[in-house]
Amino acid sequence: MSAPSARRRTAAALAALAGAGALLGPAAAHAEDLSARYVALGDSFTAGPFIPQQYGDPALCLRSRNNYPNVVAEALGAAEFVDASCSGAETRHMTEPQTLALDTAPPQFDALTPDTTLVTVGIGGNDLGFVDIALTCLAVSVTDLTGDPCRDHYTDAQGRDELARRIPETGDAVGEVLAGIRERSPEATVAVVGYLELLPADKGCLQVPYATGDIPYLYGVWEDLNAVIEKEAAEAGTVFVDASGPGHDMCAPRSQRWVEGIFPTRPTAPVHPNADGMAEVGDRVLTSLGVRTDSPLV
Numbered sequence: 001m002s003a004p005s006a007r008r009r010t011a012a013a014l015a016a017l018a019g020a021g022a023l024l025g026p027a028a029a030h031a032e033d034l035s036a037r038y039v040a041l042g043d044s045f046t047a048g049p050f051i052p053q054q055y056g057d058p059a060l061c062l063r064s065r066n067n068y069p070n071v072v073a074e075a076l077g078a079a080e081f082v083d084a085s086c087s088g089a090e091t092r093h094m095t096e097p098q099t100l101a102l103d104t105a106p107p108q109f110d111a112l113t114p115d116t117t118l119v120t121v122g123i124g125g126n127d128l129g130f131v132d133i134a135l136t137c138l139a140v141s142v143t144d145l146t147g148d149p150c151r152d153h154y155t156d157a158q159g160r161d162e163l164a165r166r167i168p169e170t171g172d173a174v175g176e177v178l179a180g181i182r183e184r185s186p187e188a189t190v191a192v193v194g195y196l197e198l199l200p201a202d203k204g205c206l207q208v209p210y211a212t213g214d215i216p217y218l219y220g221v222w223e224d225l226n227a228v229i230e231k232e233a234a235e236a237g238t239v240f241v242d243a244s245g246p247g248h249d250m251c252a253p254r255s256q257r258w259v260e261g262i263f264p265t266r267p268t269a270p271v272h273p274n275a276d277g278m279a280e281v282g283d284r285v286l287t288s289l290g291v292r293t294d295s296p297l298v
Helices: 003-022 068-076 130-141 149-153 162-184 214-235 275-288
Strands: 037-042 080-083 118-122 189-193 239-241
Touching (some): 037 068, 068 275, 118 162, 130 149, 162 189, 214 239
């Protein structure tokens, strides 16, 4: 069995387990039950680097007033809202300071309190190594444009896939984050946000200059990461927010794109959500919480 096929079977099994566990999760909450104190935790897919308007301290966390936490806070009419997300954050930065180029961000868990009513968290991509993977796969693609040099790079002589090894480790780290949130904010509703679809399932494009055979491989990595995050969310009794949506990835037409490519055509960091993507994720958070029942951008 090929590595992508094995990964997809693993993803399907994890998703099935997560779906069963979700039946035991918290019931949908009313907006008034959530809005007293809302804390957002996460990495750059939460913060929104270079999406106007940038705000907050430290400045190099690169938070946007149009990121999905701000969308959620505004829709809820949150009485108190703390956006602790920071670009580049890993799960360890929930409890450790995050060193930035010119400053230091405090541990994100410092924002949590016993009276917090809602927590959203989007984390795990940097533990897996999103940025390094994107750059590495781009660099090796020129060696075999029609093959799968990225998969070869991450597979050793015994056929062991390094990224497949990292997936469960990342899941364990996310699970520890969710336990830490519950310990610090035991009464809060917790929503765990998955990652937007970066690539089409089978074919690339000019905006995504990866080798042909690596597109399905990288899609499988994204699938597996979201599946393991969903599994951890279900086991923790939290809400999982599915951000997937075919046809809105980096190869989609500009007007339908939620994630920009290597060379963004709208303000955001490369290979990151744009403002439309953030609006969609915010809407899905609200829908998953039972506050909103439709998703206008789909």
